[in-house]
Each structure stands twice: as structure tokens, then as C-alpha cells.
Amino acid sequence: MTMSKQDTHTIRALQGLEDSRSSVRLQAALAVGTTPDPRFIDKLIERCAIEPEFYVREMLTWALTRHSSSRTVPKLILELRSERAQARSQALHTLSKIGDRQAWPGITRALLSDADDEVARSAWRAAVVLVPEGEECELAGVLSTQLGRGERETQLSLSRALIALGEVILPTLRTAMTDLDARVRQHAIATERLLRNPDAGFEFAIEEAKRIVALGGTSQEG
Template sequence: MTSLQHTNPSARLRAALAIGTTPDPSYIGELLERCAVEPDFNVRETLTWALMRHPESLTVPRLVEQVQSGNNQARSQALHTLSKIKGPNSWPVITPDLLSDPDDEVARSAWRAAVVLVPQAQRLPLATMLSTQLGRGSREMQLSLSRALLALGDVIEPVLRGPHRNVRARAHAIATERLLRDPDAGFELDIEMAKRVSALGQDS
């Protein structure tokens, strides 16, 4: 075993740097295991970098396995790493169930990975899938979704203007559309505006 298990995060970071500097496929499993439990953000980022230093043919299938069967941190970190690798073979792991995962961190990682990995022809279907999450969670969670949607560009306009399941989702759509038009605008939900829009018959 390497110093990836050391109690000192600086030692773990140095170990990840050493593995990434001289890649060795025999360490891929240990890197993935550490991703599943590592509490330090900087160490996790270095673990991702170390994985990226190995051949995609070896890392991507293992990362996909983590997304499908790992614990929530392992899944989130695997999605983050896949979004950095940007391999076209990673797209099939992005499913509607993953985009609506009950774990917020997994869902947010899935949103970020999806907009990086999506093929051009799938941008509108992805925007439609992401729109089902409008109104979800905290302000930070909603801003994460808005950023993911905005990364898809103008294709999101009809999705944002379409029917939404409730006033909170409509308010989130309005706030996202405002950001699409003016990236410097602040992200604020306007529930009263959303109610007025709904009253005018633009929502179901």
C-alpha cells in the first residue's frame, strides 16, 4: 500500500502526485478506492489528475463501474473525473435516473459531467431531462443546475419556457433564462413573477 492511506492529507497529496508523475496501471484500483473515501478536496483533485495520467482504455471502464455501483462519494468523484477526461465512450453512463439521483452531490456531478460529455445531437434531449430537476433543493443546488443548463446554450430556451411542474420550478426557469440573456445578472428566484406567468396560462 502507498501513502494514500496516510493520516496526513499533505502526505496523501504527495503520494497522489507521485503516482500521477510516473503512471502505473497497478495503482488505478488504489486511486479509485481512495476517491471513495478521501475527505480533502485538494487531495481528491490530485487523485483525479493521477487517474487522468493513465490510459483512458484502462480508467474509463473502471470509472463507469464506480458510477454504477460505488458509494455516493465514489460515484460523484468518478463522474467528476469522467468530465475531466471527456472521453466520448463515457456518455452512455449519463442516464435520466443518474441526472435525478436522490443524492445531491451525485446529481450535481452528473449534471456537470453530462454537459461536457453530451454529443451535439443529444443537447436538446439532455436539456429536457435536466429541466425535470428545476426547482430542486437549495439555492446553491439550483444555481448548479442553471449553470449546467447554460452550458448547453440557446437550445435551452424552449425548454425553459415550456410547462413546469410547480411554481418553484417555473421561478427557477425564469431565473435561468434571465442568466442566459444576461450572464452578469444575479441568480434570484422570483416566486411572485412565476405565479403571474402561471396565471397567464404559460404553465400547465
């Protein structure tokens, strides 16, 4: 029984995704995305969980977006329960790129407050893309529980996610501006500043927020 050209291509691509050379894995992911085949989906998702190179992971995600969302989304939602942080974060990242709101129920409060910063950041980005119309205020409330968390990169990610929801976040931010934790107050003020003046930059906004908190205030507008 002879092997068809398509079968040969499939085997070569699957082997390429596991090659020790990142350049070969990149080319294999590109080939899979260029010629989508449902047989590749499981391997692409499996590889996302363990791929060490960022640019290869991005190509794996792109390849997954080239397949039918009805096939990829349910499998990616299952990945959100993985014990491996990279599996969760990359699945979230891929779901945000696919943009199918059927994935929304998979974006749980547990993921939005995940102990791993990269997972949490990916969850925040996915949530603001997938949130159904009318549920933005509730999402803003959940996201606000993470104000003050982590270093600048993490705080900036959260601010961007909140700002993407628009002015519905203002009541939530104003509540956070009275929090007992100074870091929460600072982050809330900085996020409001960025919402009102996106060109200000996060560093400027956070330093201004620190000054306001140090002076015992909440917001210059308030």
C-alpha cells in the first residue's frame, strides 16, 4: 500500500513540529497553517503547551486560527484546565485570537485571578475580546480585584484590559480608589488617567497616581 503525497506531507509536518531545531518547528507550523487539516489540531495544541520559543508559539497559534473554530475552540477550552501554566496561557492567547464568543464560559474567575502572572494576563486579554455585550460591568468588577497586583508589566496589562471595556469601568475604579491598599488605589488612579488620556503613558500615570495617594487624595477629578 503506497503512501499518498498528502499523508507524506502530514507525517513530515508532525515530525517537524517536534524537531529539536526551532527553525524547523517554525517552518512546520507555517506549513500546517498554510494547509489546514483537522488531523493537526491536537498536535498543535499539545505543542503550544511545551514550546519554549515565543515566535514558534505565535506561529502555532496562527496555525490554529486557520482551522475551523468549531473544532479548535472546544479543545482549547479543555486546555484551560491544564496543570501546566503555559498550556493555560497559550490556550487563552489562541482563544483571544480566534475571537469566538462560544469560548466565553471557559474564561473563569479562577483564570482571571490565576496565580501565574502570564496566565492571568492572557486571561484578561481574552476576556475583554470574548465578553458578551452587557456583561462588561461584571467583568470590570472581577478584573478590579486584581488591581495592585504584580510588577509594572502585569499592572499595565490589567490597565489595558480594563480600558478596553470603556467608560463602564469608571464606577469600579472609583470604588478601588478608596481601597485600604495603597497599591490598589495607585493602580486604579493610573488606570483612570490612561482611560482619560491614552497618550500620557503608563509610567507617567502611575507616578502621578503615587503622588496623589501620598497626598491622601484619590483623583484630581474627584
